């Protein structure tokens with residue numbers, strides 16, 4: 001598999017391939033089946049896929065989280081090498097830039113995503129989406145992709161990226177991809193590597209309780225569904241709830257009544273020990 005470490009090398013390569021469509025999959029590495037689902041979707045839809053692995057420091061509001069973030073480039077290369085990456089018709093190349101390549105002049109940009117910058121992840125991780133937007137704008141500029149692939153696991157991030165593309169009037173098409181889960185239904189995440197087997201089992205309750213919320217959507221009130229979720233999590237001592245929200249899937253504004261939206265999503269952030277996990281489930285979309 002071709003691996004590029006500098007912007008110049010990558011762009012030189014991209015200029016030599018007569019590709020009508022470039023798919024781009026940005027990741028922070030510690031690759032798993034969730035990432036792979038994005039890469040495979042890109043391979044189906046494009047002649048060439050660029051997958052980046054870059055642990056973006058500007059999106060971490062917590063230094064310890066950045067230090068502890070799992071990194072294993074050789075395992076990532078091996079993981080990708082198993083999946084037909086050198087097939088001419090659906091080639092995948094890897095971009096592994098250093099911090100200097102991505103932020104050569106260290107200029108901080110500031111974005112306004114309206115409500116998307118205020119709720120849930122934005123509220124609990126100040127500056128997070130500003131950092132995400134900085135790195136994604138830079139990557140789009142480098143790669144000039146036709147399409148870019150993002151997981152619905154990071155639902156709010158997907159909304160922010162769509163908003164960024166609109167604000168900057170970019171021609172890239174953003175493709176949202178469904179959440180891939182472990183056998184026990186825990187949403188796959190690089191952070192799961194830091195969980196013990198027992199913690200993984202406990203964390204499987206997150207999805208179970210999201211499913212309870214889905215079952216009771218519309219038969220109970222929004223407040224009752226929220227209270228039940230909070231109480232269920234409280235009963236599992238290893239899980240610490242950061243937030244649980246029921247919101248409109250387009251605006252991400254919290255709702256108080258089911259009738260406020262016909263696209264309703266439940267969002268959760270939970271700590272298992274010092275590992276922070278997020279998940280979401282669509283309650284109804286009609």
Ligand code: AMP
Nearest residue numbers: 027028029034150151153154179180188
């Ligand atoms: P990350 O490496 O965690 O920054 O994720 C890179 C991309 O993979 C993001 O667009 C994520 O939303 C997506 N992703 C991560 N985990 C999953 C998953 N379990 N299912 C689908 N997409 C995922």
